[in-house]
Amino acid sequence: xxxxxxxxxxxxxxxxxxxxxxxxxxxxxxxxxxxxxxxxxxxxxxxxxxxxxxxxxxxxxxxxxxxxxxxxxxxxxxxxxxxxxxxxxxxxxxxxxxxxxxxxxxxxxxxxxxxxxxxxxxxxxxxxxxxxxxxxxxxxxxxxxxxxxx
Numbered sequence: 001x002x003x004x005x006x007x008x009x010x011x012x013x014x015x016x017x018x019x020x021x022x023x024x025x026x027x028x029x030x031x032x033x034x035x036x037x038x039x040x041x042x043x044x045x046x047x048x049x050x051x052x053x054x055x056x057x058x059x060x061x062x063x064x065x066x067x068x069x070x071x072x073x074x075x076x077x078x079x080x081x082x083x084x085x086x087x088x089x090x091x092x093x094x095x096x097x098x099x100x101x102x103x104x105x106x107x108x109x110x111x112x113x114x115x116x117x118x119x120x121x122x123x124x125x126x127x128x129x130x131x132x133x134x135x136x137x138x139x140x141x142x143x144x145x146x147x148x149x150x
Contacts, residue, residue, distance in 0.1 A: 020061035022082035055084045059092045072096040074133020104134045108142045115145040
């Protein structure tokens, strides 16, 4: 059993060396290789206590990877799938909300670059930003061109 635990820990460290993972992801990835759920939990508890596994670092990693392309709502939804502590999710999504207008403006400029001339084009631009999780208020300000004037 000791060799199996080391193997499990080795697998977990290999995953964490590639990128930050949430506890939920590691449970899912390690479960097929473990003799029991308790064994997986024990390994993850040890990694957490030693600082190798961190919910805060995982949340920051997701934000770093997704913030330029997605709004706060979309990133928050992804974080909620990982069952992170509420305070961690709240802290990172609050920082996203503060920069949401600028990020939406940059994404919109890169994709469209000019204010829509027809209702159909306006709807298309709004759907694009809504699909990426930006708030309705931010979307209206960006597509109408008023984000530049605030």
